[in-house]
Amino acid sequence: MANNEDAFKKVVSHAKEYGFIFPSSEIYDGLGAVYDYGQLGTELKNNIKSYWWKSMVQYHENIVGIDSAIFMHPKIWKASGHVDAFNDPLIDNKDSKKRYRADVLIEDHIAKIEEKIEKEVEKARKRFGDAFDRDQFVHTNARVLEHQAKIDDITRRYSQCMNDNDLAGLRQLILDLEIVCPISGTRNWTEVRQFNLMFATQMGSVSEGSDTIYLRPETAQGIFVNFLNVQKSGRMKIPFGIAQIGKAFRNEIVARQFIFRMREFEQMEMQFFVRPGEELKWFEYWKAERLKWHLALGIPAENYRYHDHEKLAHYANAATDIEFRFPFGFKELEGIHSRTDFDLSRHSEFSGKKLQYFDSELGENYTPYVIETSIGVDRTFLAVFSHALKDETLEDGTTRTLLSLPPVLAPYKAAILPLVKKDGLPEKARAIFDSLKHDFMLQYDEKDAIGRRYRRQDAIGTPFCITVDNDTLDNDTVTVRERDTMQQERVAIDQLDSYLHRRIKPITID
């Protein structure tokens, strides 16, 4: 474990030292769980997004991409369930240091009383045998009625507090009910605090009379509310998908683990609309398809695994995660969810617009079912980056720091290096640089000995080093050195373009 922690620290410091990721607002002591992408990090991140976008939008005729606004009508978050579902009142027990949801504590308490009623009912059933009338019993038995009255009273106070957002009232209810912490057994509770998942801001230049607007907590809703626009304007036929890459914001209770869980993050989502009844078939299809996408990067399969959800969200009828072996253990990288027709139905209900599709083959209208694939850009970055970073001991006993990024994702595809800084080699190298720079992100470097320059490129993940020597001047060939193997081969300058293109392509997985 100590080893993994060290490895993780190395990831964080390497990311900073070479310009991949900086803590946000660092000169002002930083801002919690917010990070900036530096000059190389931005390249890597853009390459991840582009790799995803191509594999989704460019390689699938029936998937198109959109870019919806971060600001959306507030009712969208009512419809999606985010306003209600992610407004948790939390309370801590000061003795056990355990945190609970205040509403759950109260609901559990109610459940306990309900159990007592059930016990009374069971006892009575045994006593009366076949003649037992449950309905009559629960409406007449004194003890049951007493319990039921308690439940009704609690429920009344509870729902009033929840509706009025009365946090002090919730706490008082917990105290009045003498609810104790299951761990410490004490009633030493903190105040109830509200944790709202969504960031709120105002739309309108003056605060009074302006509406509260939320920064979107997921990009998916921007796709659902544009379902009809895209389907009609793009003449899309089911099954089809809508993809989107964009920022999302969540006010996490605990934001941790570097860029793994940030308050501002970026998602790559695709919502695939299918015929009702065919959703599980497509769920299986995308589950397999998405894993292939990861494997095509060349990271060994043992670093990935599926994690099927036992407990499903209210809108889903199947869900799985693709987990990755991060330095701190297997964690979710991507989610694939069968979201049923929940979102489109809810938006139909809340907007009053009929979000349906006329299937000409079936000759009928229906609300499509949805398969969602949702992957975190920043998590993919962290997965790829942390897996790529290694300290290698070479045969001669020296070590090198190597960032073996998949070539398709590497910030620089090649470095152009004159072997020495004289004899016209820099000029020749510059000419090669200029001839390739329109097709590839390149770095030119003539400072220091060649070995040192190779190691510098290793540390930032440049897959190829193109070295110009005296022979280059005679026969127009260069040495190409491959990062991971350190093998060199001689390549003609006019072949460089196709050489690089061929080797930078991701692997095809069937």
Place this chain on the structure above:
RNA sequence: GCGAUAGUAGCUCAGUUGGCAGAGCGGCGGCUUCCCAAGCCGCAGGUCGCGGGUUCGAACCCCGUCUAUCGCUCCA
């Protein structure tokens, strides 16, 4: 939010009776060098996280605060 630990150069860290703020690596300029962190010369870079207090004097002691890491709940 609670607890534990930490914060000194870009990175890793040293720095005790409290007395001039340092090293290694890295970076930059130059010399040398025809292939894997070679060598030589020179240079830059720090309000010791921040704010108070104690003291003749604080990186060091005290208080507060911020940030990060690890544990407890939610999630991409």
